[in-house]
Amino acid sequence: MKEEDKEQYLKRGPLAVLAVLKNLLKNQTPVMVSHARGQFITRLLYADKERLVVDYGSNDYENQLALEMKELHFTAETHGAKVEFALEGLESDDHEGLPAFGAALPDLLWMIQRREFFRVAMPLDPIFYCYVKWPDGSGEGRLRLQDVSLGGIGVLGDSPVPETLQGGEMFKKMRLELGEYGQFEVDASLINVGQRSVVGNKNETVVTPRLSFRFASLNFSQERLLQNMIFSLERLAREKATRFQ
Numbered sequence: 149m150k151e152e153d154k155e156q157y158l159k160r161g162p163l164a165v166l167a168v169l170k171n172l173l174k175n176q177t178p179v180m181v182s183h184a185r186g187q188f189i190t191r192l193l194y195a196d197k198e199r200l201v202v203d204y205g206s207n208d209y210e211n212q213l214a215l216e217m218k219e220l221h222f223t224a225e226t227h228g229a230k231v232e233f234a235l236e237g238l239e240s241d242d243h244e245g246l247p248a249f250g251a252a253l254p255d256l257l258w259m260i261q262r263r264e265f266f267r268v269a270m271p272l273d274p275i276f277y278c279y280v281k282w283p284d285g286s287g288e289g290r291l292r293l294q295d296v297s298l299g300g301i302g303v304l305g306d307s308p309v310p311e312t313l314q315g316g317e318m319f320k321k322m323r324l325e326l327g328e329y330g331q332f333e334v335d336a337s338l339i340n341v342g343q344r345s346v347v348g349n350k351n352e353t354v355v356t357p358r359l360s361f362r363f364a365s366l367n368f369s370q371e372r373l374l375q376n377m378i379f380s381l382e383r384l385a386r387e388k389a390t391r392f393q
Contacts, residue, residue: 157340159315160256162197167316168231168259169195171337172224179224183217186210193243195253201241202249214238214249229339229362233257259315261339261360267297268378268385278303279323284312291359293324294344298366298374300336304344305357313341319361329377335364 159165172179173192179202181188188205195201204211214220215238224231233254241250270276276293278301291303301324321333340360345353366374 157258157260158256159259161314162253164314164316165233165254165257166195166197167314168257169200169253171316172226172231175226177224177226179222181205181214182221182223183214183219185213185217188214190249193248198253200251200253201243202238202251203243204247204249211247211249215240230260231257232260259339261362267295267302268381269295271381271384274327276327277325279325280319281321282310283317283319284310286310294358296374296378298363298371298378300339300360300362302358302360305359309341309357309359313338313359315339315341318364322361326373326377329380330373332370332373334366334370336361337364 159168169192171177173195176191178189179191181190181202188207188210190203190205193201193203205214218237220235220238222231222233222235233256235251235254238249238251241248270293278291278293280289280291281287282289289305289307289309291305293301294304295302315338317338319336319338322336323331323333325331338359339362342358342360344356344358346356347353
């Protein structure tokens with residue numbers, strides 16, 4: 149992976165890390181724990197800004213080995229993304245009266261978004277928008293669609309986005325306005341907060357907020373609408389490329 153891509157997927161600091169772990173916790177996502185002498189599958193039981201608690205494995209010997217290790221790697225597979233982080237050891241703990249592993253919250257983790265779905269770039273004309281309600285209560289935001297797939301969208305902000313955005317937030321009833329293709333509302337989770345830098349007409353660097361969202365789910369009519377739009381935009385792009393050959 150290129151260094152710039154690594155930075156894109158890096159979540160650093162308690163709030164950003166906790167947001168991802170809370171999502172694993174909510175969905176009861178299986179977690180693979182690997183170390184120098186073995187591996188086992190478990191799940192998160194609790195997480196806050198300082199600490200996390202992980203369930204014991206099914207084998208007492210494997211649990212004892214894990215307590216002796218000084219470096220452990222954790223991997224979880226979520227819908228459309230892979231989460232990875234490391235811990236410098238586990239301690240004996242308990243959760244609701246049952247034995248468990250405890251550890252300090254990791255300083256950082258990787259949340260690597262997978263391109264599971266065919267993704268198409270949106271045209272510059274016409275511009276399509278989506279509308280969101282910011283989680284901090286600061287009002288509604290309008291974002292330009294940059295790319296779209298059946299799994300989610302990439303968008304650009306015409307103005308600064310709230311500084312409190314960390315990734316992992318759920319956006320309810322995000323509204324997609326897709327011109328002649330239609331419109332619909334969908335719940336989506338924020339995957340990444342980044343920036344796009346381009347050189348403007350006056351040779352100055354223009355920096356624009358870029359957000360990546362993953363759809364929570366699409367119903368049949370929404371999926372059909374998006375699929376028709378993706379096919380249509382891809383066909384138009386091919387026709388344009390052919391004309392300029």
